[in-house]
Amino acid sequence: MKKKKRESGYNTNLASEFYVMSMLHRKGFNAVLTLGNKKSVDIVIYKHGKVITLDVKGLIKKNSSFPMDNFHEMEKHFYVFVSFEDIKDAESLPEVYVVPSQSIKSMLYKNPKGNRKVIQLRKLSNFGNEYKNRWDKISI
Numbered sequence: 001m002k003k004k005k006r007e008s009g010y011n012t013n014l015a016s017e018f019y020v021m022s023m024l025h026r027k028g029f030n031a032v033l034t035l036g037n038k039k040s041v042d043i044v045i046y047k048h049g050k051v052i053t054l055d056v057k058g059l060i061k062k063n064s065s066f067p068m069d070n071f072h073e074m075e076k077h078f079y080v081f082v083s084f085e086d087i088k089d090a091e092s093l094p095e096v097y098v099v100p101s102q103s104i105k106s107m108l109y110k111n112p113k114g115n116r117k118v119i120q121l122r123k124l125s126n127f128g129n130e131y132k133n134r135w136d137k138i139s140i
Contacts, residue, residue, distance in 0.1 A: 016058025016082035017042050019094060027135055040070045041077075047140045051076065054138070057119070058082045061095075065118035068108060077101040078138055083121055097124045097131040098138060 017033060020043060024031040031045045031054075043054040053076065057066040061083050081097040099107075107124070108117050124131060131137075 012058045012060055012084065012087060013056070015084070015087060016080075016094070017056045019082055020054065020056050020080050020096075023096075023135060024138075027138075029138070040072050045138070045140065050140045052138060052140060053077045054080050055101075056080045056082060058084070059121070060087050061085050061121070064122065065109070065120050068104070068117040068119050071101075071104060071108065071117060073101045073105060075102075079104060079119075081119065081121075081124055095121075095125070096133055097127075098134045099124075099131045100137060103131075 021031055021033055024043070024045065029045050030047060031043050033043055034041055040055055041053045042056045045052040045054070053074070055070075055072075055077070057068070057079060059066055059082075066081050077100075079099045079101060081095075081099065083095040085092050085094070104119070107119050109120055109123070110117055
């Protein structure tokens, strides 16, 4: 049973990364996906000697928090949070939040045991249009 849950989470993350890649290319960015399972940079954008990095976090909306255990605050580094209402419904668009890494620290929630850091989806949605679908925040 555990293996199925792990595969589902892995597939959600892959779907999120490819969704973000698709959006970046539609916006004219030259973006590359990095490979690996335990990484803090999922996508690299390179143009005219400048680099922007992205960490993509994906979840299915029935879950309410994005794991942030590998949080890194860096200049020109963004977190893109992708929340699918129904990941199997290809016509359903996900909620997407584009957040500079310098803005993340104030949003982090630590569980009472102190062993997990997360960003709660409702906290992101409270920011309204500041981060929702804000692909324009990513610029070189």
